[in-house]
Amino acid sequence: MGRRSCGYKQKLRKGLWSPDEDEKLLRYITKHGHGCWSSVPKLAGLERCGKSCRLRWINYLRPDLKRGGFSSQEENLIIQLQSVLGNRWSQIAARLPGRTDNEIKNLWNSSIKKKLMQKGVDPNTHKPLSEAMLSTSKCPEKASRELDTAISLNLKEDSSKPSLVDVSSCRIEKGDDNLNASKTSAHQEFFPDKRAFFLSQTKNSTPEHQYPRFQAGTSPSSIATSSHGGWQMVVDRQTRPCNSIPRTLRQHDIKWS
DNA sequence: AAAAAGGCCAACCGCCTTAGG
């Protein structure tokens, strides 16, 4: 049995929005705010589901949207952010005022990807294409180790950054602390490419204590942190891997230092 | 001029998390 899609109970409109529908939604939200999205269509006199209304508002009707094409500065920023955040379009959009995750995603898929390829840059790894292909095809493990090495060297150069521990070995390197812990399946599940790091908070905690739920917090030298059981997870802005942050973190705001 | 191919983008789909009962 398939999953029910939104609006399964009634026959609701789908597809492109008419100017009349736009006006109804705009008028309603301007006057009352959206409140509970699921009740918006009824109150606004629309035969749409709440999700559809929300999307239309966010992507098209919101008054603070910037119209028109992307500037080269915006494109460069998107490339930089994508290299750090991966395909977290909503978080990238949060750094580009007036732009939506949907249009950034579309721009990436339709234009930026191709431009990077033309320049000989792999859009997935942001490395030169030849290097990226060699790394992935011949020895992915080696490529991963090299990346880790590069990351750790990069981090050591900046004394203002916190002490970090590679999740793959779970060795804590903060101050005098030097705890060892074995890998768990949870580590591997959440951090498949080993590029997330932890900052130790207390001597008594072990990595096993920090799963599975995190709460978002901030750290002056990180883009994403979370703490649990005296531990704090730090995803460094230069090492943020693609698709390796636990899903539980995804919906929290990432705050930039 | 017509058909095919490609590009673009709005909107949908399905999954996940969260909140509330």
Add this chain to the structure above:
DNA sequence: CCCTAAGGCGGTTGGCCTTTT
């Protein structure tokens, strides 16, 4: 706890428009 509904997200699709053959 468990269940359900809502909200949010990223991936994907479908259709319109433009370019190429």
